[in-house]
Amino acid sequence: MMRADLPPVIVLGGESNALSIARRLGTMGVRVYGIGVAPFVEQSRHLRPIPLPPGLRTADQESAWPELLLGRATDHLQGAVVLAASDAGISVLARNRARLLDRFLLDVSDTSVQLDMLDKLATYRSAVEAGVPTPRFWRIDGPEDLDRYRDELVFPLIVKPLHSHTYQAAFPGLSKFRVAEDIDRLMAEHGELTEAGLAVMLVEKIEGPDDLLCSYYTYIDDTGASTFDFTKRIVRRHPPNMGIATYHVTDWNPEVRDVALRLFKHVGLRGVANAEFKRDRRDGVLKLIECNARFTAANCLLAAAGIDLARHVYHQVIGRSYPLPSQYRTGLRLLYPTNDLRAFRMLRGAGELSAGEWLRSLAHPQTFPYMDLRDPKPAVVRGLHRVRRAAAQVRGG
Structure with missing residues (x-):
């Protein structure tokens, strides 16, 4: 049941992270809308898509989304909370913040810092200034x-x-x-x-397997205080050593926290903060890979472990308290089954992973990014799309 006392939310862009936001907030009675989210996310019972008006190009996100947000099509959503689940969404919110604040509720932000974190070169240069190791x-x-x-x-x-x-x-x-x-x-x-x-x-390029990759997440409030600590590591990616993570596991790594916070505090980042590192086996040092000032694809894993970031940020924006626990579940896993199978095949072909090793790595309770029996349609629609695309490739081949 929708709650009239809770402002609606508009999510800008995103895939599994946008779906996780919609599910977490939708189940607490918040009306959630999406602009530019993946088509399968639009199938969730917790999200209502806002289509672009005729004449606005879908591909031109950074000009089309502000025009939509500031136009007549969203008049009924004035007072909504706007959250970014994509880099384009961060850019839109940062570059149009003053105008959007006249109409919507936005999270705390230092826009210049958020834009610097979008720029990989600016991020690396800031890391050097902060004494954070980089490649x-x-x-x-x-x-x-x-x-x-x-x-x-x-x-x-x-x-x-x-x-x-x-x-x-x-x-x-x-x-x-x-x-x-x-x-x-x-x-x-x-x-x-x-x-x-x-x-x-x-x-x-830092050589070595993908399980040398690890991440830290937090939320930094307007006083500069971190409201929680969370770390995880990657088990596999597809393609290996350069693709998107297919298998994650939660852990607790204070070394990752400390080096990430050194960067965040140096630049003055506010709001959602995530940094990824890879341990260089030549010297044993964690080295920065990238920084994200938004919700990431692992958002559902944070929630499953007890860190409900979407609800935490939402309550921060509307001025209500939603404290997060000081501890969370470690050893919890997030699996992208199809892509992880592809990663396994490539690793097996390279002689780096046997079938038995792969199966043993999966012998744990799993969190899945798309499938939810209470909201099955996004997973079904996404699966059918992938089957049709694979069949078309076979016919074309």
Whole structure:
């Protein structure tokens, strides 16, 4: 039952994270709306999609979403809480904050810091200033920079766009970055990205399995205080060593907390804060991979472990108390079954994981990002879409 005393929520963008937000808030009686969320998220009984009016391009999120939020189509939602579940959503809220505050409720924010955390180069430079270890990195604007740094470069190198969401818009369905094994491949990858109008940097690739990746989450209130601590690590990704995480597990790692908070406090970040690191086996040091100032794909895992971040942030915005526990469940797992199967096949092909090892790693209670028997339609619709897409690829092949 919807509660009239609770303001509605508008979620900007997102996939499994947007679905988790909708389910967590919807079950407490909040009306949840979505702009630019994944099509399967629109099928949730806890979310109502807000379509773009005719004439606004779906792909042009950073201009279309503000126009929709500030236009007649959302007049009935004035006073709603607006939350970002995507990088484009963070950018929209930061760049239009003053106008949006006349109409909606927004989370606490230092907009310049949030925009810096969207910029991979600015994030790495801030980390260096804060004394937070990073892989080696270089800003590359053109062929002359490649020539200048040629003797410094160490392969393999990650060719990383400064803004992930603009890269994903230009190259949908691909990984978040490119990997170059030698100078020729580097020049080809750099040329393709810059030709698409993307600014890029080069980052030393830290070798080693994906289970060396770990993350810290918190919420930083307007006084600069962290309201909770949460850590997790990754078990596998697809594709291995460069793709999206397919298997996560909660843990408690104060070392990850300490190094992440050093960065957050140095830059003055407010609101949702997440940082990912990878341990470099050459020196044993945790090195920054990226920072997110928004809800991430693991949001449902936080909630299952006892850290209901969506409800916590919502109550912060509306000025009510929703304290989080000082402890949470460790050893809890989040599995993306289909993608993890693909990761296993690739790892087995490389001789890095046997079938028995994979099955033993799965022999635990699991949290799933999409399937919920109380809200099954998103998982069903998403599954049918993937089956149809696979069948089309077979026919096309």
